[in-house]
Every structure is written in structure tokens, then in C-alpha cells.
Amino acid sequence: MILGVKSNKVCKRILLLLFIILTACDSQAQTVLTSSSATTTPDLAELTATFNSTSTSEPCAFVEATHNLPDASAQIDSAVKGLQPEASGRAEAFGENCVFASSGQSTFSAMETDFYITVNVENLDDDNELGTWIINSMKIVNSLPTDSIQGPQAGFVEFTFKTSNDQRILRVPLEEFKNIPADINPSDVIPTLFPNP
Numbered sequence: 526m527i528l529g530v531k532s533n534k535v536c537k538r539i540l541l542l543l544f545i546i547l548t549a550c551d552s553q554a555q556t557v558l559t560s561s562s563a564t565t566t567p568d569l570a571e572l573t574a575t576f577n578s579t580s581t582s583e584p585c586a587f588v589e590a591t592h593n594l595p596d597a598s599a600q601i602d603s604a605v606k607g608l609q610p611e612a613s614g615r616a617e618a619f620g621e622n623c624v625f626a627s628s629g630q631s632t633f634s635a636m637e638t639d640f641y642i643t644v645n646v647e648n649l650d651d652d653n654e655l656g657t658w659i660i661n662s663m664k665i666v667n668s669l670p671t672d673s674i675q676g677p678q679a680g681f682v683e684f685t686f687k688t689s690n691d692q693r694i695l696r697v698p699l700e701e702f703k704n705i706p707a708d709i710n711p712s713d714v715i716p717t718l719f720p721n722p
Contacts, residue, residue: 585623585631592618592633597673604665605642612644614662618675637680638673640666646686649693655686656714659695663702695719 594616601614618635625631642662646654659682666682679699686693697718705717 583625583627585625587621588624588631590620590622590631590633591639592620592635594618594638594673594675597638597669600669600673601640601642601665604668605644605662608661609644612642614640614642614665616640616673619680620676635675637676637678639680640682641685642682643685643687646688649686649688649691652715653712655684655693655695656709656711658686659684659697659702659714659718660709660711663697663699666699 597616598614601616605612605614617639618633619637619639620633620635622631622633640662642658644658646658648654662682662684681696681698682702683694683696686695695715695718701718705714709717
């Protein structure tokens with residue numbers, strides 16, 4: 526029985542060690558692959574040299590995280606306030622923190638930029654009113670300078686439509702919005718993006 530307990534502890538330690546090693550290898554491979562250009566294939570010698578030069582770095586644990594984007598938030602907020610003074614907008618980068626065990630410090634890698642817009646509306650069921658807000662807000666988001674957008678993948682715009690006693694939240698993926706016709710009637714935006722209410 527004692528032998529079983531000791532071997533169980535040894536197995537747990539081995540599994541933990543393997544996890545740490547694999548995490549270190551994975552983070553190094555991600556660093557190598559994300560730092561190379563998307564249009565060129567990295568040279569095998571370059572990959573090997575990069576991996577070997579950083580393979581002794583400390584492993585980290587990846588944790589989902591968001592970071593505020595003050596400049597993009599200020600631009601979005603100002604633009605939506607131009608349409609409605611009570612409206613508000615902000616931008617966040619969504620990604621992962623790589624947290625180092627020994628120091629607790631972390632590095633952030635953005636995967637996408639997400640936007641949050643809150644506006645007052647007369648009627649939560651008025652597809653024309655909500656569709657007009659979505660179209661006008663997407664024009665604002667699409668007019669942002671590309672250097673204010675972080676991450677390799679497209680994010681979303683989350684709309685919070687408010688009345689005096691209720692609210693409706695709709696999340697519109699940026700890629701999905703690009704697929705609807707540019708000349709769409711505002712009253713058709715909601716049924717097109719959300720066909721199954």
C-alpha cells in the first residue's frame with residue numbers, strides 16, 4: 526500500500542514536469558510562428574536557432590485576458606456621442622496573458638479587438654432603429670486607423686440598446702457584418718444578422 530502511494534506521487538510529479546516542458550515548448554513554438562511573416566515560410570535553420578536560443582526561458586501559464594485600449598476607446602466614444610450625447614463606446618483587446626510562475630509577471634498577446642457600444646433607443650423591437658444604429662456604428666469602427674486594432678483575427682461589436690425600463694444586447698461579429706450587402710435597408714439588418722430570434 527505504501528508503495529502505491531509513493532508511486533502515485535511520483536507519477537503526479539512526472540506528469541507535472543511533462544506539462545511544464547510541453548508548455549515551454551508550445552510557448553516557444555507560438556513565439557516563433559507568430560513572429561514570422563504570414564506571407565513567408567520561415568527557414569528551418571531560423572526556426573531551430575530561434576527555438577534553441579529561447580528554449581531555456583521560463584514556462585508560463587496562459588490565461589484569457591482583456592486590456593483596455595484607451596485611444597481607440599476615446600475615438601469610438603467621441604464618435605457615438607456625436608450621434609447621441611448619452612451614448613458610450615469603448616474598445617478592448619482580447620487575448621492571453623502568459624503568467625510566469627516564479628515572478629507572477631505576465632506578458633499580453635492580443636487575439637482580437639472587441640468594441641462595446643451602449644445607446645438609448647425608443648423601442649427594443651424596432652428593427653429599423655436598431656439596424657440604423659448597427660450600420661452607423663460599424664462605419665465608425667471600420668473608420669478606425671488600422672494601428673489602433675490589435676490582434677490577428679476579427680473581433681465583434683457588442684451593442685447594448687437601452688430603453689427607460691429594459692435593454693437588449695446584440696453581439697455582431699465584424700466578419701459577419703462584412704458579408705451583408707452595403708446597401709442593406711436598416712430594417713433588414715437585425716433579421717439578416719439574427720435570423721432565429
